[in-house]
Structures are given as C-alpha cells and as structure tokens.
C-alpha cells in the first residue's frame with residue numbers, strides 16, 4: 001500500500017514538477033564570460049498544437065461517449081497542470097502559441113466554439129501577468145476550405161488576435177505570418193491572402209532586425225532533411241498537401257518570406273514532433289512539438305527561448321522541454337492497480353505464499369514468532385520484487401525512455 005501511495009505521489013506530482021524544473025534554462029557560458037552587463041536576456045515560452053480533443057477528434061470516441069469524457073478530462077488536466085507549473089517555476093516574459101489551438105475549430109458550430117473557447121481559457125489560465133500572442137493554424141482557420149475561411153479567420157481574430165502582426169519582445173521583433181492564407185493562387189477568399197501578402201511586402205528586414213519569424217506551417221526544406229536529435233518519432237518532414245492541411249510551405253513562398261524578414265530564427269508548429277533545420281548560415285528553424293499527449297507523440301514538449309540581445313550581437317538559445325510520457329504513466333497504473341488490489345485482497349496471504357513458494361507458518365509464538373516471520377519473509381519479498389515489481393519497473397522506464 002505504501003508503495004502504491006508513493007507511486008501515485010511520484011506519478012501525479014513529482015514527475016511533472018521534475019520535468020518543468022529541469023527546463024530552467026541557464027545563461028550560456030559565453031554570455032557570462034564576455035561582459036554579461038552588456039547583454040539583455042529575456043525568456044519566452046513557445047507552445048504548439050494543444051489541439052483540444054473534441055467529439056470530432058476520434059471516431060472511436062464520439063460525442064456523449066464515456067471514452068471521450070475520460071480522454072478530454074485527462075488531456076485537459078495534463079495541459080492545465082503543466083501550464084500552471086510552467087508559470088510557477090519558470091521565469092519568462094511572454095508566451096507564444098504556435099497554432100492549432102482547437103482540434104476542430106474549423107468544423108464546429110457557433111455554440112460549440114464558445115464551449116471550446118471556455119475550455120481553452122480554463123486550461124491556459126494565467127496565474128500571473130504576461131502577454132500571450134497567438135498564431136493561427138489549419139485546425140483554427142482551415143486551409144483550402146473556400147469562403148468559410150473568412151468567417152473562421154474573423155472568429156480567430158476576435159478571440160486570439162490578428163493573423164499577421166509584429167511585436168517587440170526583449171529587443172527582438174517577432175513577425176507572425178498567417179501561413180494558411182499566404183498562397184495567393186489557391187487562397188479563397190482573396191482578401192485574406194491579399195492581407196497576408198501585403199503584410200509581408202510591408203516588412204523591411206533592416207527596420208525589424210533582429211527578428212524572429214513565427215509560422216504555423218513549417219518552411220520548405222529539401223526532401224529527407226534531417227530533423228535533428230530531438231526528433232523522436234516522425235523523422236524528416238514530408239511535403240504533403242491533404243484535406244485542410246499542408247506539411248510545409250511552398251519553396252518559392254518560403255524563400256520569399258526568408259528574404260523579406262531575414263530572421264535570426266524561425267519557429268513553427270503543425271508537425272507535433274520537434275524538428276531543427278538550418279535554412280542558411282544565419283537562420284535556423286525549430287518546429288516545436290505538441291503540448292498535448294493525445295496528438296500522436298509520446299513525448300509532448302514546449303520550448304523556452306532565451307533572447308540574448310546587445311548593441312553588437314543578437315542571438316537566441318532554444319531549450320526544448322519534454323513533458324512526462326502519459327502513456328508510460330497510464331501503463332504503470334494499469335499494472336499497479338490490479339497488483340495492489342491483489343496484494344490487498346483477503347485471500348492474498350495464502351495465495352501469494354503458495355504461488356511464490358513460501359507457504360510458511362511460524363512455529364514459535366510471541367516476539368520470536370514475529371522475528372521468525374520477518375526473517376522468513378525476506379526471500380518471499382525478494383521473489384515478489386523479482387516476479388512482479390522488476391518487470392513492472394522495466395516496462396515503465398522502457399516507456400519513459402522510448
């Protein structure tokens with residue numbers, strides 16, 4: 001029972017706190033070596049693709065089903081707890097959400113949209129003051145969905161802010177581009193693509209330097225470009241277009257955006273896995289992984305970005321922070337619950353002793369009997385560890401390390 005209690009404390013509390021605390025990014029050594037007083041360091045957090053699970057997310061969890069209720073509860077709770085811990089334990093000046101805030105924002109009716117909005121605000125509730133900036137994703141405003149995109153874009157702007165904008169944080173200009181409305185030839189309605197293109201054309205890289213580009217859809221890269229060591233599950237991005245999505249922007253569009261903005265760094269979302277790609281000597285792109293444990297990766301994550309700025313030098317340091325592996329936790333509970341019930345059951349003592357080969361009754365009474373029982377129980381406990389707990393722990397840590 002004590003082991004069960006300790007397990008729950010570890011799985012429900014310590015493991016989450018440990019994950020967030022391990023993210024406290026440190027000031028790079030070269031800053032402290034070279035005149036630290038001339039550097040201004042600001043930290044921001046980047047969260048991608050929370051994609052709130054809803055009744056349209058999974059065919060096996062339809063509206064009104066118990067499974068949907070369970071999935072929504074656990075996923076919302078997971079993200080809410082992590083977001084609260086981030087605020088309590090990390091020092092940052094602003095938060096950026098890189099799109100796909102809802103899963104079915106582009107499909108749901110007006111009254112359900114309001115419900116989803118309330119859910120989102122509850123999960124990402126602020127317990128301290130800091131500005132939040134949003135990027136629109138294909139699950140929010142759609143892609144190649146025709147005139148409906150205009151209404152969705154308006155709804156997004158009303159609730160989450162503009163589609164295209166620039167904002168200065170820590171001496172850097174964050175340039176957000178609406179990547180789902182940037183392709184003039186296929187975009188309907190035209191007003192949205194015109195707005196995005198006009199915004200890009202209005203940018204002057206010298207005026208906004210140093211700049212950081214934010215785009216939901218990652219920029220183009222050659223086929224099979226390696227995504228770096230942090231990418232654990234999806235591998236290189238594939239240039240695919242499908243029903244209301246595309247995996248990377250067009251080559252020409254990407255090059256034009258890079259030319260206009262000349263960013264020192266690019267951040268994107270959409271893929272759900274992490275990807276680091278060097279576009280040029282001066283520009284690196286980080287695709288930030290999903291914040292949700294229900295979006296196809298076992299290692300949800302977010303990014304802490306240190307903006308290091310001085311008169312002569314401006315650079316960013318990116319720390320990828322992994323969140324606990326919920327599949328490993330659930331697997332552990334699946335083992336722990338039946339084993340605990342079995343251990344606690346009235347018939348366990350007899351069954352357990354027979355099963356493990358230590359069917360023993362003390363021959364002494366009183367204190368000697370107790371001592372004898374303790375001594376005889378040592379091999380029994382060792383066997384119990386060997387047969388039940390060790391495989392369970394191996395399974396648990398196996399999942400965690402995957």
Ligand SMILES: [Zn+2]
Nearest residue numbers: 100137138270
């Ligand atoms: Zn997306």
